[in-house]
Amino acid sequence: xxxxxxxxxxPDATSVQAGASTAADERRLNxxxxxxxxxxxxxxxxxxxxxxxYAYAAxxxxxxxxxxxxxxxxxxxxxxxxxxxxxxxxxxxxLNIREVCPSCRRAHLESQGLIHHFRCGxxxxxxxxxxxxxxxxxxxxxxxxxxxxxxxxxxxxxxFVCQGCGVISENPPVEAVCFxxxxxxxxxxxxxxxxFSYVLTSRGAAAIRQGSFDSDEELVCIGGVxxxxxxVILEFFNHEMKRLRYFNIGFxxxxxxxxxxxxxxxxxxxxxxxxxxxxxxxxxxxxxxQLTDSLYVVILPQTQQHEAEQLKQRIIAGxxxxxxxxxxxxxxxxxxxxxxxxxxxQHDAPS
Amino acid sequence: MNGFxxxxxxxxxxxxxxxxxxxxxxxxxxxxxxxxxxFVVTFLAVVLPAVLYWLLSLVRSDLVRPPLSFRSGxxxxxxxxxxxxxxxxxxxxxxxxxxxxxxxxNLEVIFVDDNSEDNSxxxxxxxxxxxxxxxxxxxxVRIFPSPRRNGKASSLNIGIRMAxxxxxxxxxxxxxxxxxxxxxxxxxxxxxxxxxxxxxxxxNNSTVNLLTRFQEIEYGTKTVSxxxxxxxxxxxxISGMGGIFRAEILRRLFGFxxxxxxxxDLTMMLRxxxxxxxxxxxxxxxxxxxxxxDHLWRQRARWRRNVVKICLSxxxxxxxxxxxxxxxxxxxxxxxxxxxxxxxxxVIGVFWAMFEFGPMEVPEVLVTSYWxxxxxxxxxxxxxxxxxxxxxxxxFWLVFLYPFYLLFVVTPANIYAELAELFRIGAKHHYVPDHxxxxxxxx
Numbered sequence: 068x069x070x071x072x073x074x075x076x077x078p079d080a081t082s083v084q085a086g087a088s089t090a091a092d093e094r095r096l097n098x099x100x101x102x103x104x105x106x107x108x109x110x111x112x113x114x115x116x117x118x119x120x121y122a123y124a125a126x127x128x129x130x131x132x133x134x135x136x137x138x139x140x141x142x143x144x145x146x147x148x149x150x151x152x153x154x155x156x157x158x159x160x161x162l163n164i165r166e167v168c169p170s171c172r173r174a175h176l177e178s179q180g181l182i183h184h185f186r187c188g189x190x191x192x193x194x195x196x197x198x199x200x201x202x203x204x205x206x207x208x209x210x211x212x213x214x215x216x217x218x219x220x221x222x223x224x225x226x227f228v229c230q231g232c233g234v235i236s237e238n239p240p241v242e243a244v245c246f247x248x249x250x251x252x253x254x255x256x257x258x259x260x261x262x263f264s265y266v267l268t269s270r271g272a273a274a275i276r277q278g279s280f281d282s283d284e285e286l287v288c289i290g291g292v293x294x295x296x297x298x299v300i301l302e303f304f305n306h307e308m309k310r311l312r313y314f315n316i317g318f319x320x321x322x323x324x325x326x327x328x329x330x331x332x333x334x335x336x337x338x339x340x341x342x343x344x345x346x347x348x349x350x351x352x353x354x355x356x357q358l359t360d361s362l363y364v365v366i367l368p369q370t371q372q373h374e375a376e377q378l379k380q381r382i383i384a385g386x387x388x389x390x391x392x393x394x395x396x397x398x399x400x401x402x403x404x405x406x407x408x409x410x411x412x413q414h415d416a417p418s
Numbered sequence: 419m420n421g422f423x424x425x426x427x428x429x430x431x432x433x434x435x436x437x438x439x440x441x442x443x444x445x446x447x448x449x450x451x452x453x454x455x456x457f458v459v460t461f462l463a464v465v466l467p468a469v470l471y472w473l474l475s476l477v478r479s480d481l482v483r484p485p486l487s488f489r490s491g492x493x494x495x496x497x498x499x500x501x502x503x504x505x506x507x508x509x510x511x512x513x514x515x516x517x518x519x520x521x522x523x524n525l526e527v528i529f530v531d532d533n534s535e536d537n538s539x540x541x542x543x544x545x546x547x548x549x550x551x552x553x554x555x556x557x558x559v560r561i562f563p564s565p566r567r568n569g570k571a572s573s574l575n576i577g578i579r580m581a582x583x584x585x586x587x588x589x590x591x592x593x594x595x596x597x598x599x600x601x602x603x604x605x606x607x608x609x610x611x612x613x614x615x616x617x618x619x620x621x622n623n624s625t626v627n628l629l630t631r632f633q634e635i636e637y638g639t640k641t642v643s644x645x646x647x648x649x650x651x652x653x654x655x656i657s658g659m660g661g662i663f664r665a666e667i668l669r670r671l672f673g674f675x676x677x678x679x680x681x682x683d684l685t686m687m688l689r690x691x692x693x694x695x696x697x698x699x700x701x702x703x704x705x706x707x708x709x710x711x712d713h714l715w716r717q718r719a720r721w722r723r724n725v726v727k728i729c730l731s732x733x734x735x736x737x738x739x740x741x742x743x744x745x746x747x748x749x750x751x752x753x754x755x756x757x758x759x760x761x762x763x764x765v766i767g768v769f770w771a772m773f774e775f776g777p778m779e780v781p782e783v784l785v786t787s788y789w790x791x792x793x794x795x796x797x798x799x800x801x802x803x804x805x806x807x808x809x810x811x812x813x814f815w816l817v818f819l820y821p822f823y824l825l826f827v828v829t830p831a832n833i834y835a836e837l838a839e840l841f842r843i844g845a846k847h848h849y850v851p852d853h854x855x856x857x858x859x860x861x
Contacts, residue, residue, distance in 0.1 A: 080825055089540075169526075169557050169560070169582065170582040181576065181579070183568055183575075183576075185572075185676070185853060185854045185856075185857035185858065186676070186857045186858055186859065187672070187675055187676065187858075188568075188569070188571045188572040188673065188675055188676035188854075189573050189575060189672050189673065190572060190575040190576045190578075190579050191579065191672070208672035208673075209530075217853075218853070218857075219857060221566060221568075223564060223565060223566070223568075223576065224565045226562075226580075232582075234580075234582045235579050235580045236560055236580060237561065237562045237580070238560065238561075241559055286627060291420055305820070
């Protein structure tokens, strides 16, 4: 943990002034505030006239660009929402995607079941088997009547039959026609782009509280309680895992899932009080970190499962059953660690 | 008769220098029809044409190996390669990759999986993607996994229905097309009377054991005779391991019939419609031959049963002179003689000789036959080696053992199959599923 400044970051008038010095930063801070007011998440909605068919419910001309920048700087977490196919020529998403005949490239296809006549081995589409006077099929090859499905003939599953040239194909190629420029493109050649939803990170929440974008502070200070950012607390977590492997010194974690949003309408921190009280139950060596907007983790070094459980019971008893968060205690081992990290390692960064 | 037997006995005497020089004169003066049928006719029908053909190749090599008349910018016709197979996961990948990489751009591959119980479909898809990548996969390789087992002929019919090429090539799932072969395969179609062209089948796994080496010799020695027969419009089979057809003809024939050897039956149907059958010596298809005696027995028995079914039953009207042309009648008679009567005559002759002269005399007859067969075979092998670069020189020593391969491995299977088919013993074709077998006509 070389280079980590463990001092709590305090709002500083100079830095606030410097942080909000540019219009772009101010615009992005406003964007973060809008996201916080919307519950900490901004999700794209379908908008046919938008560039990629999706638009974000936020004010501003450069919302998409700002979201990508904020995500890159870890103020927002990008999460996969959808993939959009685009025309490689004009970048439009107004595409007509459909199967085409592999021979004549027309989309005039019809799905039909092939018929196989056992007696002569003829295979054809139903329209070739002319109905006889009795209403049964008649094989065009051997002219025999076909009465019983499964005994005299069978259906071989569906296939696409081109109504233009008659070619039969099981998996016809897929092609797209752009409604904007008219270009015909094989589905494999389409350009695709990923649309993200964005979630406010602890760093983003701290930026809102401070009114500025901090530099690279590792700490978030909530109501005087030292809370590490997600990236930093995960570093501590990995360090404890190393201690576990090398010295067999176990540790546990407490996961605190906050039921209410940490931000109220005015942007004030509503979790300050319970976080302060939570801290009062912990030892000095215990570390608190914020994984997501509502999920906190407490690393308890040299603590076994039963000790963590006892601590958890003490906290619940101290805060009361109607407290604003739920707690779970887990003693870590290799398997649980992998699960924990996998669950908390789902960053989808925009390209 | 005494003169003939005297010849055989004297041939066994090493001191008599095998008696060949003396035997010729004796044979000419002999009035034994059996001799003429067994050896003189064989010489005239097999060895002499091969020698003449070889001499012709020295003078007019373009007649034997037509040169490619490729011009840059010339449009290549679309060729659809249809492969049908069941439980062919071990070989289908190689077959598809070989086809896609054979150097012919305008080729589509259609693999019809006959409801395999193994991983054939996935192997085929992976093989296709390994060559084509994910781009335009649907255009070059199409795979039809059949939801129910239908048999080889019906599976090929599915492939023919899906094919969109001007020409339809058919190979087995264990066969690989050699690089550059398709262009040679298409050459005979310059003649509009040619309906189908047989490929030159070579053995892919000849180094596995003695049995596969014998089969390499066997396939190789047929190369020259096929080439000669094609020039004479007498070629009677386009092997299922490698054949190419005009697509319109296959569609007009409604594809293959079930319950028969698909290749021979289709060739007969083509011939009856007066289409010429070509042979391309440079269109090489490498096939995997049986490596065990049991497998070989089953394969040869199946082939021979099909000869009986097709020649004596389904297409027996070919024997009527004038109905389908003189050439077709000759083909039918030749098949009847060489494929059906000759092996039976051999066995009957041996038993007759044993009965007539006692068992001690029979080996001497066989030994004399052995030396003559060896001589014929050596001549044909040398010519084949020169024209078609097969068999391998290191396998030439097997010529001494090859007659035993024919006598003890191939001929018993053929005779058993002929008799079994004639008396309808075990007639059920294991290539055909039960529900199809119950419906097909008795040929």
